[in-house]
Amino acid sequence: MIGLEDITYSYRTGEYKALDHISLTFRRGEWVSIIGHNGSGKSTLVKILMGILDDYEGSITVDGELLDEENRITMRKKFAIVFQNPDNQFVGATVEDDVAFGLENNGVPRDEMVRRTEEALKAVNMLEFRDHEPSRLSGGQKQRVAIASALAMAPDVLILDEATSMIDPEGRREVLDILRTIHRRGKTTLIFITHDLSEIEDSDHAVIMKDGQIISEGTVEEIYKDTDALLASRLVLPFHMKISKRLLDGSFLSYDELVERL
Numbered sequence: 136m137i138g139l140e141d142i143t144y145s146y147r148t149g150e151y152k153a154l155d156h157i158s159l160t161f162r163r164g165e166w167v168s169i170i171g172h173n174g175s176g177k178s179t180l181v182k183i184l185m186g187i188l189d190d191y192e193g194s195i196t197v198d199g200e201l202l203d204e205e206n207r208i209t210m211r212k213k214f215a216i217v218f219q220n221p222d223n224q225f226v227g228a229t230v231e232d233d234v235a236f237g238l239e240n241n242g243v244p245r246d247e248m249v250r251r252t253e254e255a256l257k258a259v260n261m262l263e264f265r266d267h268e269p270s271r272l273s274g275g276q277k278q279r280v281a282i283a284s285a286l287a288m289a290p291d292v293l294i295l296d297e298a299t300s301m302i303d304p305e306g307r308r309e310v311l312d313i314l315r316t317i318h319r320r321g322k323t324t325l326i327f328i329t330h331d332l333s334e335i336e337d338s339d340h341a342v343i344m345k346d347g348q349i350i351s352e353g354t355v356e357e358i359y360k361d362t363d364a365l366l367a368s369r370l371v372l373p374f375h376m377k378i379s380k381r382l383l384d385g386s387f388l389s390y391d392e393l394v395e396r397l
C-alpha cells in the first residue's frame with residue numbers, strides 16, 4: 136500500500152541525515168512495528184509519511200500513486216496518528232465530543248457522525264465513558280479515546296508514535312489489545328512505533344532503525360534472531376530475551392517460545 140524508495144532527509148539545522156536512504160514497504164492491513172533508540176529517525180519517517188515534511192530526497196507511493204505537491208492534502212486523509220502524550224491530544228469537553236470533533240470538522244452529516252463516533256468508541260471499549268471528561272481518564276483510557284478519534288476518521292493507515300511510552304503497564308496492555316482487535320479486522324494498516332521490544336510480538340513485520348538507517352527488518356522471529364542488530368540498536372532487551380540468551384542457545388526467543396523451550 137505504501138512504498139518508500141530511498142528516502143533521505145536532513146533537518147535544516149542538522150549536520151547529519153535524520154533519514155539516510157530508507158526504503159520500506161507497507162502492505163494493506165499489515166501491522167508493522169518500527170523500533171529504535173531516541174533520535175533514530177522514527178518520528179521523522181512518520182512526518183514524511185504524513186506529508187508534514189516534504190523536502191526529502193527519494194519517492195513515496197501510496198496506493199500506487201506517487202506522492203507529490205498536488206495530491207499531498209488528499210493523501211494525508213488516508214493517515215491518522217496517535218501521539219505519545221495522552222494529555223496533549225484532546226479537544227472535546229467529553230469523550231464523545233472529542234471523537235466527533237474531526238468528523239464535524241470534515242463536514243460529516245450529523246447522523247453519520249453519531250454512528251461513526253459510537254462505532255469507534257465501541258471498537259476501543261470506551262462507549263460507556265462517552266459522557267466523561269477526557270482529562271479524568273486513566274492513561275490507557277486516554278490513549279484508547281485517542282485511538283477512537285483516529286479510527287472515526289476511517290483512515291487506511293493508523294500510526295501510533297510511541298503511543299504507549301507514557302502510560303503504565305496496564306494501559307499498555309489495553310492499547311495493545313485494541314490494536315490486536317483492529318488488526319484482526321484486517322482493514323487498517325498499522326504502523327506502530329516503539330522502543331519497547333516486548334511490544335512488537337504481534338506485528339507481521341518489524342524494522343529496527345538506528346541513526347536514520349534500517350539496520351534490520353523481517354518477521355518478529357527474524358528480528359529476535361538478529362542478535363547483532365539488537366545489540367547495535369542499544370534498545371533495552373526485555374527480561375525474557377535476556378534469559379533466553381543466557382540460558383539457551385545464545386539467541387533471543389519470543390516470550391511464548393521461551394516458555395515452550397523451558
Ligand SMILES: Nc1ncnc2c1ncn2[C@@H]1O[C@H](COP(=O)(O)OP(=O)(O)OP(=O)(O)O)[C@@H](O)[C@H]1O
Pocket residue numbers: 146147148149153171172173174175176177178179180330
Ligand atoms: N525539528 C528538528 N530540527 C532539527 N533536528 C531534528 C528535529 N527533529 C528531529 N531532529 C533530529 O533528527 C534525528 C531524528 O529524530 P526523530 O525525532 O525522528 O527520532 P525518533 O526516533 O523519533 O526519536 P525518539 O525515540 O526520541 O522519539 C535526531 O537526531 C533529532 O535530533
Ligand SMILES: [Mg+2]
Pocket residue numbers: 177178179296297
Ligand atoms: Mg519520536
